[in-house]
Amino acid sequence: MRRDGTWSSGPGTPNRRGPADQATVRRSNLALVLRHLREHGARSRSAVAAETGLNKTTVTSLASELLARGLIKETGPQYAGAVGRPGLALALDGSGVGALGLEVNVDYIAAFATDLSGRVLLDWRISFNAMNCAPERSLDELAKAIRQAINELALLGVTVAGITVAVPGLIDTTTGTVDVAPNLGWYGVPVGNVLSRADVSRDVPVTVGNDANLAALAEFTSGVAAGTPDLVYLTGEVGIGGGIIAGGRLLGGADGFAGEVGHVPVDPAGDRCGCGRIGCWETKVGLAVLVRMVTPERAYGTHDAVVRDPEERLAEIEQRRAAGDPRVNEAITEVGRWLGRGAATLVNLFNPRVIVLGGYFARLADQLIPVAQTELERWGVAGSIARCSFVASDLGFCAASRGAAGIVVERVLSDPTTVDIRASAMPAPEPATGESAADPPR
Template identity: 50%
Template sequence: MSPRSSSLRGGAGTADQVAVRRHNLAVVLEHLRLHGSRSRARVAAETGLNKATVSSLVSELLGRGLVTEGAVERGGVGRPGLVIDLDGSTYAAIGAEVNIDYLSVIVSNLRGDVVAEQRVPFDTAASDPRDALQRLAGLVRDALATAGPAAPVGLTVAVPGIVESATGRLVKAVNLGWRDTPVVDLLVELLGGPGYPVVLDNEANLAALAEIEARGGAAGRDLLLLTGGVGVGGGIVADGHLLRGARGFAGEIGHLQVDRDGLDCGCGRRGCWETVAGLGALLRRAADEGDPVRDPNVDLLGRLAEVRRRAEAGDQRTLAAIDATATWLVSGAASLVNVFNPDVVVLGGYFAVLSRWYVPRLQQGLAEQVHAPDAGGCRVEVSTLGFAAAMRGAAHQAALAVLEDPVALPFLDATDESTGVPT
């Protein structure tokens, strides 16, 4: 073997070792995130890594400020050891959402705990994109100030439309009226060039990620999330993976045509699903123009609380409006269940707020309209995240960039980077 080939082989071996260590660091972090505090010995036993490796990995994670060391673990086998846990104070992830009638931001730590939240009613569709993003940038700054000294590791922005995540460009959001909008470039400018990455993604996809994260092992590997907003959004999880499509544009279920003779849709077509099952359709049926529940300058949660109050009081117009949208919700959802055969359909957004009326109708409708026996085994559940689902998914995605690649963060103190051990 020539000296050159020997050198190349040694270089490849070193690269392989670095990749393996990076992978193992992520394994330990993911284990702590999913299962909580553990001693080194317990982490080793549960992950299959040897104790010496885990000890070295934990030393590096401590040096990078990603884990903390606490009390002695009790009740374990063998000699008691100090427990380690994800550090909730050193780093933070930011999730933001631009929607039709509100802007919102949350900051969470790497354990997923929300440490700050900002939300304001905002008539985004009537505003210039730059003005809306200027307001959003202000909310991000306010939320970070409230969250304390934790260093942000990333910001993910959720929007209701077709996005190119690679370029940070919003291709089209018909309900916002935005087209070819460089959302990431504008936000980076308005935030003054933050030292953390800014990423753009579709709101329904991020909400679906949040549902999986919140449900853990109970989520099932095939999930369909239906979010009721001004439009109808969808996130599809197939075999445990978010279905994004060839170019990341999958999930635009609100623009399935369900009524050829229906209303014109903002997308330029007629009779799209969201024109008959979206929040706009519900409110048009439930109240006249000028009614506070149709005022985009009034907080959405307050407007929906009023709709629910009227329904609970037996207001016939409100109940008829809910019934009409439920009919269309069932029609579209049954078609999607026939195509994807999910374990569970999760109702989010305004469908969740009014779930008392929508869940029974959907359960009955799926039983009647899905071709497979027993609705193909599909059950109906309600999101527990409400309108925060997209933001929670956005913050989780921002955190994953670090949790899946811990070496992206620097050592906080003088440390031997080849071993991760403080010097």
């Protein structure tokens, strides 16, 4: 597409010209202005025009629409040496626009919400025994959590622009269907459709994603290794998932199933995994293994009447360690060995600079990392291992729900028209005559 908004044909074909889809160009330019203000701060309309390559008339029209959608605001006049009457500056707002992320996992449901600027609006987790519940019951609880979160946001004057749900399994993101989530016992569960029929989203789009992938995105954007272009994130849950950032992009694979590292076989003589196979990596390093070794009377799957959040289980393990229970150090050391061995395979395959340990791995990092690093150096290829290290995440068990909310924010930034024009706002103006795609920024 040319800068004037027309299309040209490729080499060897007659050159045809025609008007580009003005709605598409309009959306692109709205996104350009919105991202520019988010990244560079308050700007006058003239400055936005100069810095983006759009003409000032187009910027004025775009700003009017973004104001009507509640995505930007006008701030105090900018002088900056300008001659004549100063104009009001434009700045990112979005304080009334919320992004909601949720996670359903083996023993909890988490919710995390931000506004467009990244201000945290909600961050909570409730205990829930999804492992021993039918998918229908779990989705009922998830729907209840969504309704609760939407109501809490409404009290803050925030309208939800989108919802993303994180699930530990293989996800068909185009349909919102969980193909398989072994630790939840879900097979072919149409999460997106069920939530839509449950009327919890109030016409808000609902998407579904893999928990490890969403957590990896959160780490890449706001975690301890933020901006590291090559990293691996490990969930540290009952099941072990991996999110892989390669060259600054999430590695999805042909079907979006990349990162199922927990089901890499590591011990042919090992235990049976929830997926039905023998000796998967998560049977050696998952939280369920540690709990079984340290507190066998409270192991997962024992149908204990008390539903325990992972933080509660970890607190009990740490109390036993402080009390001198020898099983604790022995179990953590054993997990650390297998963590390092499995990580060596990931380093040999993907050559990351950092392996970010999430979930319970992060909580026990002081004891796990030295053991895991030793095994990593023993089993990995020398060159790549020397430049790779473990780090503990500081996002806790909310990394996936945080990443899920981030997906919604990104969707709004890419297409601001997904946010409705406020009823109190003036109707958005028609696209400026001759509006075209921006020239490349100078």
